[in-house]
Amino acid sequence: MIIYTFPKKWKKIPADRVVELIGLYSDEYGVDARLMLAQTYYESMFDPNAFNKRSGASGIRQMLPRVFQYNAEKLGFQNPNIFDLKQNLKAGIYEFSNLQKHFLKYGYELKEAEKFALASYNWGLGHVMDCILKHSPNEKMFVNIYPYIPKETQKYVDNITNDRELIEEHELA
Secondary structure: OEEEEOOOOOOOOOOHHHHHHHHHHHHHHOOOHHHHHHHHHHHHOOOOOOEOOOOOOEOOOOEOHHHHHHHHHHHOOOOOOOOOHHHHHHHHHHHHHHHHHHHHHOOOOHHHHHHHHHHHHHHOHHHHHHHHHHHOOOOOOHHHOHHHOOHHHHHHHHHHHHHHHHOEEEEOO
16 A cells, blocks of 8 residues: 655645545556646645636546546546546546657657646647647657746646655555
8 A cells, every 4th residue: 555745835635535546547547646646736735626717627636527528428437527526536637648648659758748748738738739839849848848838837837746756655565
């Protein structure tokens, strides 16, 4: 069993069930659980009822309803509910995994693919791809598009990647 130590600056730490589900779905979809923990913190501070009035993003992973619905269909949810903890975590981590795979498929190194996937989760894959094509079509380094993405997305990617490094894993026998 793995337990985690979280950054001291976090105002809230996740419930054990949230940590367990993030670990389960991260393993299932081949993504870094610490990255998913940090991303979920910055999305909702682990609030399964979070709702963004401006964008409509909802649930613990702050998914847009159309993105949640698309992933719910792919995952075969019987009664999709964007505020259901398990469904939102599973669909959100699945979405991130698909974004990461998109960049890995094109030969991006893992750490770079993670940053591009985070930016895509926050700003949208279409926006990120347009930025790549316009400013860095032949380079696969996030730093090359960094100045051209919104400040909000810059801060989002920086906070999550930095905090992932502050989350410590401890193996219990």
